[in-house]
Each structure stands twice: as C-alpha cells, then as structure tokens.
Amino acid sequence: MKQSKSIPEGYMTVGEVAKKMGVTVRTLQYYDKQGLLSPSAESEGGRRLYTDKDLITLHQILSLKSLGFSLADIKQQLISLDTPSDVANILSKQADDIRQKIEQLSASLAAIEQLRTEVLQMQTVNFKKYADIIVNLQMNNEFYFLIKYFDDDMLDYIRTRFDQESGFAFIERFNRISDEIIQLQKDNIPPENEKCQTLTKVYWDLIMEFTEGDMSMLPKLIEFGKLNNTTNEWEEKQKKLNAYLEPALEIYFSRLGVNPFEGVET
Structure with missing residues (x-):
C-alpha cells in the first residue's frame, strides 16, 4: 500500500517497464544515460517513472534496433525524421x-x-x-x-618466393601445361612421343623454376605428388598426370644422359 501511494496513477517504475517490455533495468538505465529514453517523472522517493507514451518510444527503439540500426542512428536520425x-x-x-x-x-x-x-x-x-x-x-x-600437403619449411619458402600475383601466375602456367599433358594421355600418345617429350621438358623447367634449382627440395615435391588420398577434381587430375609423367620423365632424363635425383635422398 505504501508503494502504491508513492507511485502516481498512470506511471510505472523502471522495474515494471523492464518486465513488461522484456528488457533489463540496466538497459533502460543505459538508454536514459544516452538520451534515448528518459523517465517522464520521478517519485517523491527519487524513483524514475515512465508512462505509456514512454513505452511507445521504447517499443520504437527496440523495433529499430532489431533491424540492425545502431543506437546512435536511432537517436540522431530515425526518431526525428518527419516525412x-x-x-x-x-x-x-x-x-x-x-x-x-x-x-x-x-x-x-x-x-x-x-x-x-x-x-x-x-x-x-x-x-x-x-x-x-x-x-x-x-x-x-x-x-x-x-x-x-606442405611442411612449414616449404610454406615459408613459398611465401618468400612468390607474392600473390606471381603465385597465381605460376599456378596458371602449371595448370595449363598439366592440361596439355593430360590431353596427350587421353589421346593415347605414348610417353616417348616427341609431343609428350616436349611438354615434359616444359613441365620439368617449371619444377626447376619453382625450386630455383635447389635439388634438395625434390623429395618434398615427390612426396607431395603422390596424392594417395584425392579429395577433389584437381587432385584426381594430378594423380593421373603423375602416373603418365613418371615414365615420360624417365625417358626425358635418359635421353639427356643425366639423373637429377642422383645424390638426392628421396
């Protein structure tokens, strides 16, 4: 009874408003501090009091906030718009x-x-x-x-060897030559054929360009090339490419009379 006498008819306490509108008391206090929604009155005991009109304003704030508007937008623009x-x-x-x-x-x-x-x-x-x-x-x-597929050392090398533009350009060249070689495979061109050997040289030159002639990197590239468990179309294509290129490279090196893997631990 004492509380009802201290609250004029038509007014609500901050706790009552919070419960009715599904917000916290702290939220209402924050809105007051930000100048978004201040109480319409104050009781004799210093309690902040709200009216039904305040509830309408609060409803507007909550609705606009649910649409992603910031409190600053709501305060500075929306509520004051006329047309x-x-x-x-x-x-x-x-x-x-x-x-x-x-x-x-x-x-x-x-x-x-x-x-x-x-x-x-x-x-x-x-x-x-x-x-x-x-x-x-x-x-x-x-x-x-x-x-x-790469270890940390190889990834560090790639980061220093290529920037974004040169990296994409290299991959594009690699894919282009790979597609040409796979087409020979589809056409049943044998590895010893000159067309295949010409593309094999281009492929090997790309490998040498990638490694900058560092033959110690070959074991890692060979391990990478195995791709035992393919998970996508590109990896499946590379697996077929490697199966076709392996004998082609053996023929290529045999004709040159060299063994690039000699002395390299694989």
Whole structure:
C-alpha cells in the first residue's frame, strides 16, 4: 500500500517497464544515460517513472534496433525524421548495409566450412597452416587446399618466393601445361612421343623454376605428388598426370644422359 501511494496513477517504475517490455533495468538505465529514453517523472522517493507514451518510444527503439540500426542512428536520425520519404531513405541505406553484412557472413561461413574440411584431413593441429588457408580463402585462391600437403619449411619458402600475383601466375602456367599433358594421355600418345617429350621438358623447367634449382627440395615435391588420398577434381587430375609423367620423365632424363635425383635422398 505504501508503494502504491508513492507511485502516481498512470506511471510505472523502471522495474515494471523492464518486465513488461522484456528488457533489463540496466538497459533502460543505459538508454536514459544516452538520451534515448528518459523517465517522464520521478517519485517523491527519487524513483524514475515512465508512462505509456514512454513505452511507445521504447517499443520504437527496440523495433529499430532489431533491424540492425545502431543506437546512435536511432537517436540522431530515425526518431526525428518527419516525412515517409526521409524514413524510406534511411531504411534503404540500412537494407544495403545488411546485404553487405550478409555477404560477409556468407563468405565467413563458407570459409569456416572449407577450413573444417581441411582440418579433418590434416594429421596434426597446425594453426600456422590454418591461418594460411584462411588467407588464401580470403584471396579467393581455389588451390588453398594444397597448403595441407606442405611442411612449414616449404610454406615459408613459398611465401618468400612468390607474392600473390606471381603465385597465381605460376599456378596458371602449371595448370595449363598439366592440361596439355593430360590431353596427350587421353589421346593415347605414348610417353616417348616427341609431343609428350616436349611438354615434359616444359613441365620439368617449371619444377626447376619453382625450386630455383635447389635439388634438395625434390623429395618434398615427390612426396607431395603422390596424392594417395584425392579429395577433389584437381587432385584426381594430378594423380593421373603423375602416373603418365613418371615414365615420360624417365625417358626425358635418359635421353639427356643425366639423373637429377642422383645424390638426392628421396
């Protein structure tokens, strides 16, 4: 009874408003501090009091906030707008912002799902590789999955050997020559054929360009080339390519009278 006498009819305490509108008292206090929604009155005991009109304002704030508007936007722009056209323009801008966020979230979701696939295929936890995969996903590098096959030393070498532009250019050349060789395989051209041997030389020159002539890197590239467990179309293509290239390279080196693997531990 004492409380009812201290609260004038038509007014509500902050606790009552919070319960009725499904927010916390702290939220209402924050809105008051930010100048978004101040109490309409104060009781004799110093309690902040709200009216039904305040509830309407609070409802507007919560509704606009649910659409992604910031409290600053609501305070500075929305509540003070006078014409439907003004409101429509602000809503259009907000719609554009939300579309952009959706695109960003969709890209992040796709990256998470792709990274999860790669993580499950790796034998150990390696956050350095995870970071590399994420960066390559963000660059839209479709060959991000290759990272899991390289050790840290090889990845460090690739980072220093190539920048984004030169890396993409090298992969493009590698894929182009690979496609030409696979086409010979489909056409049943034998490895000793001059067409195959010409492309084999180009392929080997690319390997030498990649390693800068460092033959100690060959064992790692050979290990990478095995691709025992293929997980996508590109890896399956490389597996077929390697099966066709192995005898072609043996013939190529035999004709040159050299053994590039001599003295190299494989």
